[in-house]
Amino acid sequence: MKRLISGSALVAGAAIVLVSVTAWKRPDPEQDKAAQIARGRMVVIQADCGGCHGGGVDPSAKGFLAGSAGPQSEFQIGECSIANPAAKPCFITRPKNLTPHPTNGTGRYTERQIFNALRYGLRPSKTPDVEITGTTPGKGNFPANPQYLAPPMPWTSWRHMPDEDLWAIAAYLKNGVKPVDNKVADSDAPPDFWASSWTVEKVGPYPAVPYPAANETGTSSAQIALGRRMVLSRACGDCHGGGNNPAAKGFLAGTTTKQMEFQIGACSFADPAAQPCFTTRPKNLTPDNATGMGRFTERQVFNALRYGLRPEETPDVEITSTTPGQGNFPLHPHYLAPPMPWPAWRHMSDEQLKAIAAYLKNGLKPMTNKVLDSEGPPNFWATAYTVERMGPFPAKPFPTENEKQ
């Protein structure tokens, strides 16, 4: 039962019902599993697994979690960049098929192997089905020569999710999704299977340093603690600075280097000069008045995460509609620039999103770092964020055609 109690509002509600029932009735393992799968589904949607693995945040979308659909789903990792696509090394990595297909998907793995992938970054195909009891190679079942998941799989963030969430993801992938036969070629990897990319120096420690770290205020509440966990486990720092380590320099302080910028639009590795090509820059999320979030209210931050509305361009009001011009939803919504994954983040519960806002505003120390405005089209990305492209909110009920009970 423990794994059910600290989940999203929806699942927590179910847990309370279950607790009251189990006080005088024997536990029902099937109902327990169903709640776990529901929780896993919500985390998969919130964490945007489908953003890389297929289908985005809409479980009914074609190819949901079925893995790379071709070159457009692949990544180039290494020295190569838009500016210099020929630079070496350049590894092609491919999001895997996460559906439980027996030969080409997660059907080959146990839930524990999936858990170990998410918590420790260990490739399930190369890591035995054992409980891992250490993080030092060769000790406590941690492989002597660990083979890690390829970038940009953000397992160094996902590992900060509570055990219950990671087990729930594994349960959902194995039991709540229909198998899809899509064979994805192996990702390229350096000889050390990314071991030098995933050092503590680069990705921070697990568990995270205790609160407050150097960049944090020490103002404490249950809400701030939840917000911190959400920020760490949803990879905010991967783009906004400092990775998942609140003690790291520049944690959430926004873009400081060209490497932190994104090129969005028609430009690509194949054609860096194609237009339009917009440079977007992760913002300073610390509560600095002049350069960060200091002048935004927690509600404006919430509205950014739930509706994608730029806080400096959307008043501090409760939004009660998603139709432009209605219910305080702006007639001309100005959306956050890609790749900010708010279409996924919006699926977090109100409690979780408000906790993130509370942590950013009250748990972080202000850092002065002026980030240049992100570029974008005149409609402020409105055509990028249609229901067709990002699925409905809330998500369609379980099970959709890609899912099974």
Place this chain on the structure above:
Amino acid sequence: MEVTIVAEPTRLSFIPGKSTGGYAYNGRVPGPTLEAYEGDKVIVHFRNNLPEATTIHWHGLHIPSTSDGSPFHPVAPGTTFDYVFTLQQGTAGTYWYHPHPHENTGQQIAKGLFGSFIVRAHDDPLKGIPEKLIVLSDNRFKEDGTIDIAEPASHQGGIDFQNGRECAHIFVNGELNPTLTIKPGEVQRWRVINASAARVYRLAIPGQTLMHVGNDGGLFERPQEVKEILVANSERVELLVRGTGTPGSVTVLQNLPYDRYSIHTRPTNWETVSDLLKIQYTADPPMKARAIPASLRVIPPLDTTLSVRTRVFVLGQGFINGKLHDMNRVDERGKLGDVEIWQVENIVGMDHPFHLHGFQFQVIDRDGVPEPFRSWKDTVNVPKHSVVRFIVRFADFAGKWMYHCHILDHEDHGMMGVFELN
């Protein structure tokens, strides 16, 4: 001074060969230029013959709030109102008047309702210098000549909401690229008013400098020689222009590019240089050089140590301090007679000109850089991602006063607040 002003629908020719239905004060666009002296009592008998409510806001004048023509004092269609006020000593300068009805200012000004108000000083140090009035406005027309105001939900509506309604046709005193004459060697005093909804003008005459002698609230202490001058929405400047050309020659008043825009909606042709005005030199032989006074007047400083509080105004895109304007809400309350510092922070990536009704202020600094010299202002442009501080004394007149972005689309959308002075 006692005048009658009537606002009514009219039909005029703004662009060649087209007849345009609009609004006008006393049948003219711009409306009649009013002139009076410091100390004069002004009585304006106003009749609203429009099919909708309106007001006349006396932009920049320090007068009772009941005559300020704010949205709190609408004049219903078919009714009259007398604006009565006395022009304060020391306020000689270039002002303007325009409607300020609730959420409808931009449309009424676009239709033609704006005019100039010159307040003169009996001891004007520049008395005798020939004057020219240059009222800058812009507009957009449909093929049939009607004024083109975009549907709010349309793509153009979105661009206008963001940039403000910036239009291709630029008018000087209601005319397209008119000709102004100047004698060789002559010095002229130009009073320039930016009556555009959103367009900011960066003025220059190729190959010569300008003597910048005044701002919104009148003359400086000393002339400032400049190569160009920025005039944001609703701002005014006074310039001394020297006729350095030869007899019969021609030059132009140019509008240089100025990047006030959000990176998303910056027009693709924003770097275009346009000619606003043809300057034609007469065939007269060059006049004798005229001495320009080194000292114009004394502007008493407002001492920052007298400030009893600093208020912070955070400018978002279309709102202030996170809030859209609400006629039923008082956003800030102050005490009559207090001196205050207002800190205006623009947190978005485009400029917002900030206007305070009823009280002239002195800019202290911009992004911490002290203002190089004193002047009286009622509107200050706050560039993208910058902070401007000004100091103001709330003398004489209690009541509810508006403060807002003077990009009219922003103002009408709700980028405005209410400051109540008791």
